[in-house]
Amino acid sequence: MTTPRKSLSLALIGSGGAGVMTAGQVLLDAAARCGLYGLMTRSTGPQIRGGEAAAILRLATHPVACQADTLDLLVALDFNQAERFASELILGEDSTVILDSAAGEPPAWISTSGARLVEVALAEMARSERGVRVNTIAIGLVSDLLGLPRQETRRVLAGLFEAKGSRLVEAAGTGLDLGQAAAEGLALEGLMLDSASTGKRWLVTGNEATGYGALAGGVRFCAAYPITPSTEIQEWLAGALPPVGGTLVQAEDELASINMCIGASFGGVPAMTATSGPGLSLMVEALGLATAAEIPLLVANVMRGGPSTGIPTKSEQSDLNLALHGAHGDAPRLVIAPTDLSDCAPAAHWAVSLAEQLQCPAILLTDQFLGQARGIIDSPKLPTAAAGRRRAGEQRTNYQRFAASADGIAEMAIPGTAGGGYTATGLSHSASGRPSTLAADHMAQLARRQHKLDAFDYGPRWADMEGEGTIALVCFGSVTGACREAMTRLADAGQPVRLVALRLLSPLRAEALNAALNGIDQALVIEQNHSGQLLHYLKSRVDNPARLHGLSRPGPLNFRPGEIAGAVINLKQEQAA
Secondary structure (H helix, E strand, C coil): CCCCECEEEEEEEEECCCCHHHHHHHHHHHHHHCCCEEEEEEEECCCCCCCEEEEEEEEECCCCCCCCCCCCEEEECCCCCHHHHCCCCCCCCCCEEEECHHHCCCCHHHHCCCCEEEECCHHHHHHCCCCCCHHHHHHHHHHHHHCCCHHHHHHHHHHHHHHHCHHHHHHHHHHHHHHHHHHHHHCCCCCCECCCCCCCEEEEEHHHHHHHHHHHCCCCEEEECCCCCCHHHHHHHHHHCHHHCCEEEECCCHHHHHHHHHHHHHCCCCEEEEECHHHHHHHHHHHHHHHHCCCCEEEEEEECECCCCCECCCCCCCCHHHHHHCCCCCCCCEEECCCCHHHHHHHHHHHHHHHHHHCCEEEEEEEHHHHHCEEEEECCCCCCCCCCCCECCCCCCCCCCCCCCCCCCCCECCCCCCCCCCCCCCCCECCCCCECCCHHHHHHHHHHHHHHHHHCCCHHHHEEEEECCCEEEEEEHHHHHHHHHHHHHHHHCCCCCEEEEECEEECCCHHHHHHHCCCCCEEEEEECCCCCHHHHHHHCCCCCHHHEEEEECCCCCCCCHHHHHHHHHHHHHHHHC
């Protein structure tokens, strides 16, 4: 008897409307009910309707933060534009492909992969029963092959369709039965997952977790303009803000949304907006205003392929330079990046807290992979309360809104506070806020705004540091999951490496980073963009920059653990030579 698996990677592909995303969601939900961990990412074209679609899942008895090197199972509902997945869905000799001969010949990347091809008459089975759809048959087939309890899969599927009437629920159940019967006839071994441990899990997307973290951090106002792939943040907040006395506004554009947030925050209400690269570009001028007027603000930027419109539905880490340096004049701000899906809520909470304490804008950098991935994760641990801004009390005389202090952080009065009136302006100004062209005032305010960010104690959360060795992996954001898994594989193979996953990108903790790299002969900086933006940024700040090497490529192809492990081995061989 085959030993049950600890982890399994699978994908379902089909044309738009075939229901592969629904099928993937049902399988992930059923796995969550069984106590498994999991991750589902999606690959689609830029079409509003139609086009190609793939639901890519990894289910395991342990937490997972990236997709596997190769697929164990691929289910093709049809082959419409399936060739577009050739570089994203990697098959090998140990892979199994379930296909329907009625859909035609499989594309070359499937037929020549060496994978085991198994034909199942999905379309014919669907035609045999009224109202049955192919995707529900696929759900029954896959859930049985994986060993997911039938009753859990049936509950999830019924819950999905119950609002649409009993006829659809019945048809979905029939499709499930057909798929489960087909699975019994295949006698495929090696796909069964191990029995799961029990435990309370979250089933959430990165965008939803970002919204939750911001809400828990104190945000009570959000203004945003919909843009892929960040829209789900405002969709989640639309339902979550009103019950806690908050407000969401769908603005007419990105310019309006960030300026509404500046106004709300000026009035004392912690505020945020959500956008992606093109929207962040439009917000740059307003970010300068928030910096000069020292108004707390969170901008959740979910990166996608660029420049310009780029690839809205694919992931990339190419907004780093814009987040770090996008400003005219010297405009220091916070830039924070969650390391994986389970870190989205804590990182958003931290970003709100830091922005409020330091009275400055904060940019939270996620990307399409993190934002739109749905995962089964352990409940994230958040602080019971977020630190707030330093308030000016009542009955002040000669209130100096931007006065110097030991830590550079001034007291901020809410409009209407007795004696707390001041001018909030983007013009260079004196300590009182009065516009000033004096060189001394300009230089004093520039220095104080930089000092308050540099002198703040961010604690150990600026980065995750793990492992040991003379070679380090340095990364940020969504590639961290693949780096962490590569580190584990290398350690198991007797080739340990160190991992430094940056969470606080600006202000960069250069002294702490140099300490983390102490004893490192070579460091591989891994990022998903074309020009190696993080590599060049770090080279300007670390000791002995010649030891930094880059491993970068743009989206939409995500890094896999095996690829990173292979790059480390090559680096070691070059070092030995």
